[in-house]
Amino acid sequence: MNILFISTLAHNPGDEIIRLGLEHVLRQTFPGADFNTIHKHDPRTLFAGFKQRPRSPHRLISPLLYGLYAVTSGRRKLNYLEEADLVVFAGSPFIWRGDVRLFRFTSANAEWVPATWQRLFREFKDKPVMNLAAGAFIHKGQLDSILTDPTVTRFLKKAAGRCLLTTARDAETKDILAKLGFQIDLIPCSAILAAQGARLVAQPPEYVVINLMREAGTIARGQHGDSSKWKDTITSVVPGIEKRNPVLFVSHSQADDDVVAEWFPQHRRLFSKDPVELLNVYSKARYGLCNRVHSGGAIASFARPVIVVGGDSRINLIKQFGMPTVDHREIDGPGLLKMVQDVEQNYDAYAARLRSVIRSTEQAYIDVIGKTGFVDHSSPAA
Numbered sequence: 333m334n335i336l337f338i339s340t341l342a343h344n345p346g347d348e349i350i351r352l353g354l355e356h357v358l359r360q361t362f363p364g365a366d367f368n369t370i371h372k373h374d375p376r377t378l379f380a381g382f383k384q385r386p387r388s389p390h391r392l393i394s395p396l397l398y399g400l401y402a403v404t405s406g407r408r409k410l411n412y413l414e415e416a417d418l419v420v421f422a423g424s425p426f427i428w429r430g431d432v433r434l435f436r437f438t439s440a441n442a443e444w445v446p447a448t449w450q451r452l453f454r455e456f457k458d459k460p461v462m463n464l465a466a467g468a469f470i471h472k473g474q475l476d477s478i479l480t481d482p483t484v485t486r487f488l489k490k491a492a493g494r495c496l497l498t499t500a501r502d503a504e505t506k507d508i509l510a511k512l513g514f515q516i517d518l519i520p521c522s523a524i525l526a527a528q529g530a531r532l533v534a535q536p537p538e539y540v541v542i543n544l545m546r547e548a549g550t551i552a553r554g555q556h557g558d559s560s561k562w563k564d565t566i567t568s569v570v571p572g573i574e575k576r577n578p579v580l581f582v583s584h585s586q587a588d589d590d591v592v593a594e595w596f597p598q599h600r601r602l603f604s605k606d607p608v609e610l611l612n613v614y615s616k617a618r619y620g621l622c623n624r625v626h627s628g629g630a631i632a633s634f635a636r637p638v639i640v641v642g643g644d645s646r647i648n649l650i651k652q653f654g655m656p657t658v659d660h661r662e663i664d665g666p667g668l669l670k671m672v673q674d675v676e677q678n679y680d681a682y683a684a685r686l687r688s689v690i691r692s693t694e695q696a697y698i699d700v701i702g703k704t705g706f707v708d709h710s711s712p713a714a
Contacts, residue, residue, distance in 0.1 A: 333365045333708040336416035338424065338448055341371040341384060345584045346626030348607035350423030352529030352613070353522030354464055357697040362708045368412045369490060372424065375447035376401045380410040394443035402447075411492070413451060416459065418706070421448075423465035423501065425646075427488065427508055429478045440487035449491055460706055462497045464697070465522045470645040475504075479511060487696035488512055497704050499697070502649045517700050520652035520693045523629030524686075528694075530611050534634040537618035539580040540573055542566075543627035546591045546706040548660035549643030557643040558661050563595060565641075568665030569621075570596065573672060577618055582610065584624055619675055619682075623660075625650055635690060639673045641668065654685040 335358060340347040355367060360502035370377040373388035375398040382401070413419065430437035452461055470478065478484055492498050492514040501505040509516055527533070544566065547557030549565045573579055582603040583589035589603035604610050611630055614620070620631035620638040629639040632653050640650040640657045647657040656671050663671075666676055675682055 333362055333417045334412075334415055335362065335367050335418045335420060336412050336688070337368050337369040337420050337422045338372050339366060339422040340373060341369060341377070342605055343371060343388060343603050345374060345607045345610055346523070346624060346629075347423065349523045349526045349611070349626045349630045349633075350465055350521060352607060352611075353525030354420065354422050354529075354697075356525045356529035357497050357522065357701070358707045361698055361701050362418075365708065368414060368416070369422075372442075372444035372448070374398075375444050376406070378412050378447055379406045380412065382406075382409070389443075391437065391443040395446045398447050399410065413448065413456070417708070419448075419452065419459060419461045419588040421461070421463040421466070423467065423485060425469040426463060426466035426491075427478065427484075427505055429474065429484055430483055438481070438484050438487075440483050445487075449487075449494075451496060453490060461495045462701070462704075463491065464497070464499050465501040465519070466498055466505050467501045467521070467649060468645050470504055470506060475508075478508065485512060489514075492516070496706060497700065499700060502645065502646050502652065504648060517696070519696045519700065520689060521626075521629055521649045522693070522697065523626050524633050524653055524690055524693055524699075526607070526630050527612060527615065527633035529692075530608050532608075532611055532615055532634075534636065535615045537636070538616040539578040539618065541614060541617040541620040541622070541627070541631060542573075542579055542581050543569065543583065543588070543620065543622035543624050544581060544592050544595070545588050545623040548623050548641055549646075562641075562660045565660065565663065565665050565668055567595060569668050570599075570674065572583065572669050573621070576676065580613070580617075582613055582627065584610070584627060588624075619679070621672065628655070629653075632686050633690070635683050635686040637679060637686065639668075639671055639675060653689050655682070 337351055339351045357604050371384055376382045377384055425458045489512050500516050500518045506518045547559045548562045549557050581592040583603040587634050592601045614631045617636050622628040622640050628640040628650050631638045638645050638655050641660050650657045
């Protein structure tokens with residue numbers, strides 16, 4: 333059985349952390365399955381043997397490059413979408429609408445849509461598709477603009493209707509799809525299963541991990557944060573943490589690492605895009621204070637507490653873990669330090685909560701996939 337993940341490779345470790353958790357579940361559900369993963373930002377990776385470039389093409393150029401490759405070199409190569417027995421969209425933001433005026437970027441016109449969703453709509457209408465750990469990327473005041481955009485809602489309805497199974501990782505995704513007529517299960521993000529997916533276990537804690545972004549969140553798709561306010565907050569909190577624990581700054585991108593070097597030049601820091609290397613580092617965290625939600629999710633997968641400070645709706649997926657979250661615009665240094673002290677003082681309770689969520693999340697995914705009735709016909713047992 334061939335399972336195709338629509339995800340990213342060597343681009344955003346958060347996507348790969350989500351996928352590791354889903355792979356853990358699917359390996360239990362479909363023992364012996366073979367997995368392929370494409371880099372959705374360059375759909376030419378759908379073709380076997382295509383060598384991924386160091387930099388992804390611009391989103392407006394990427395579909396054109398795919399189309400050209402498909403009618404030239406790709407004509408003689410295996411296409412993973414065509415060969416897949418099951419296609420899994422692995423935890424990508426599923427609902428968003430950028431507020432830029434020119435070349436608006438939405439769920440409906442992402443660079444991977446023509447090569448994946450559109451082919452599944454038109455050419456491979458019977459190929460099983462699951463959209464697991466689907467999420468929303470919404471900033472304040474944007475919900476109405478999504479629900480009133482006919483292009484976006486038409487795509488969301490078509491995609492949700494096409495899938496054998498869709499699960500939400502946050503309440504916003506569940507609520508939006510309910511408004512569009514689809515009742516789906518809300519299950520915590522599969523990132524909380526990443527440690528098991530990488531076959532890693534928690535190590536003795538050595539440090540507190542801090543994951544830092546300049547604006548406390550992603551600034552793409554019309555999102556902007558208050559960098560000055562966030563800098564004032566975090567620079568006032570770190571010394572308080574260091575009174576009790578060593579600190580290690582961990583970055584998922586070069587831009588994030590540059591911010592750490594600028595704001596905390598004397599501190600230890602690590603930058604990697606390798607999800608397994610990051611998980612090994614996170615396995616030694618006492619707890620985490622993170623801007624990136626999937627830095628937080630990776631730490632939580634070891635049943636180590638995490639606080640996520642963000643700037644858009646994605647922080648709500650951490651709420652599904654029972655961990656504290658806050659918008660960076662709504663907290664100051666003393667307030668954040670109080671959150672940190674609460675985690676330190678109630679550490680065992682937070683860790684126990686995570687152990688429970690890990691167990692229940694794993695079982696929830698197994699149960700909901702089982703209820704679809706999808707069977708691996710390539711298995712002797714089938």
